Amino acid sequence: MPTPSQRLSKQARREQLLDTAMAIVRGRSTDELTLQTLAEAAGVSRPIVYDHFGTRPGLLFALYQRLEERHRSATAEALRNAVDTPEEIAGVMSAAYFACATDMPEFTAISAALKGSREMEASQREMLDAYTELMADALMRHSALGLEALRLRCVGVLGAAEAIAGELNSDRITAPVAITALADLIVGGLIAR
Template structure:
């Protein structure tokens, strides 16, 4: 076993964990299978994640960070107009889901009912809402509390549209168009 700095070892372990989920599904992921796949001792895996739920939450956080970065990058390039901002937000949301592949829903499903996952999802929604509010506030004809609630509703709609798309009932382009339209209509003056 090669000695790596703790942050590099953690990334290596997360890469190995993602490979296990990709190859065998989330049910096959444990700290023991992770240690074997990564070529480290069990105590190394336990030192980084403590529990299977901790490992799954860390994987989920990694995927969420990728989405948040994609959304921020898209918004940084946006011209200052509602339609373009809505298109970029929607595109970032659905492109990220496509880029993440089936691992994200598998990880999320493995954590259903977990208090750690519930906390992570609340934090994630709070971060998304803050990003959306900041990007959409210049176009909104509402106070910040109403805008926040509107953004929460828009995210709920995006999740419902994503389920339709992931289950093959609508193409990705239709999902992007629908969410973009909802943003523009929900925020428009």
């Protein structure tokens, strides 16, 4: 792996900075993540960090996007390999959701740090819409609901999933309990007759 002083391509440098930023969030907190602390930890000048992210919210959003894309990708991959039954699809979605929630506990902290900005909330909304579409597409053939009704219920289930993830990340429940609860909500609420 190159040392921070070695010249990297713009994309490779961005990835290195995001890796370093994630390490700061994991090791300390989102409050400790600034463009200056990132530059120091990555061993680069502040202008390099500013060139990539512009502002602290820009950096946090880049981290959020990275985690969201990883989450959606893992879920899509799991769905491609799932047996095509409502229960199996719900179980796979639930397991993928909580695998990401436990593998990426900083996701909630980064999301919370982004609250309040209209631009960030609009972008978060676009990401939620993309995940909702993924979920609705996987369940449509197993539901008697129309597309709009199914999409709205997916939004509700994703809100419940976020609340269950909070319980899981607070060690109030175990992963198997969380997975079962979300799978039951998916089957009970989205596979309506």
